[in-house]
Amino acid sequence: MLQVDVRHGVATLTLDSPANRNALSRALRAQLRSALTEALADDAVRVIVLDHTGRVFCSGMDLAEAAGGAAEDQGVNEFPALLEQIWDSPKPVVAAVRGPARAGGLGLLAACDVVVAAATATFAFTEVRIGIVPAVISAVVLPRMVPNVAHRLLLTGEVFDAQEALAGGLVDVVVPADDVDACVREQVVALGKGAPLALGETKRLLRAARSGPLTEQFPDLLTVSARFFASEEGQEGIAAFREKRPARWVPA
Incomplete structure (x- = not known):
């Protein structure tokens, strides 16, 4: 569910579970945490890139796994450690968002240092619309976002586009979909010049x-x-x- 490619000082971790829209299943969370741990321990790795296959960046928690279970079985207690691992990483983390991101997927990208989004990508904090609360992701989302924008979008759960995500502070750079790779490379090169x-x-x-x-x-x-x-x-x-x-x- 996760492709790992390490070369030229860059560890690229690619979410590769397109059949369920790269939902954060137990297996994907475990693989992502393990890959991050290895990348952080590897002195040759200078920058980490979080990418994805398929049309969707990440649809959030795997609701099929969450149905009917206790909170501890739904990743609620585990997900903070994953976000903290990215947030506190001493190595810069760049997210390449080529398609829709929803709910916990927004927490994943918000924890990164630089978020490059395709102009066609869309975003939504959908939690309240299914009766849950964006509590865990708020720890990384709120420091990033313009307060009144976050207030409205977390309450309404409405879909917003990449330009609104940029204006609201959720993403850092918006480019045409065909230019995402080039822009990510530019960010990686710039970060690689830092000690x-x-x-x-x-x-x-x-x-x-x-x-x-x-x-x-x-x-x-x-x-x-x-x-x-x-x-x-x-x-x-x-x-x-x-x-x-x-x-x-x-x-x-």
């Missing part, structure tokens, strides 16, 4: 919740800044900049 440890720390800063006055935040932030200026990566990056050459971590 691995610096990318991971920058992701941590972006995900961190901050509160309080700036004067209370700056001491910790200065510590991080000083540590990376003095690090092996930082010194290599500065040397590469001064010598007008690619840094060692940039793929050839």
Whole structure:
């Protein structure tokens, strides 16, 4: 149900269960978690791409499995770990959304760092229309989206297009369907120019919740800044900049 391809520093994980619209069945969730664990442990992997076969990106939880079962049998307790794995990944994760995404599928893409969507893709938070609540995915969806847009779309469950998803913050780039591959490659190349440890720390800063006055935040932030200026990566990056050459971590 999942194709895994690792080459040139990129691990491409392709949802491959088109018969059930790439629904997040137990088997697909398990395979995706396992593949993510391997990609995160592989030092050769710099960027992770989440792709799909078939017309649909992901239709959400497998409702055939969920029917008549207890919450723990429906992936409700397991799905957060999968979202957290993507959200907290120190390696950037890029989603290639070529077709419709629904319910839990929106949580999957919202957890990614960069979402490239085909102009023909559609989206919907359909949970309320079948009597359930988008509770788990709200943890990754709400930080991404414009609040009033998220408010309306999660309550109405209506279908919206890629341009509205872009304006609402759910996706980052919208391109013609034929250009998705090229755009994903551009994003991967751009991400590959970043230093691995610096990318991971920058992701941590972006995900961190901050509160309080700036004067209370700056001491910790200065510590991080000083540590990376003095690090092996930082010194290599500065040397590469001064010598007008690619840094060692940039793929050839």
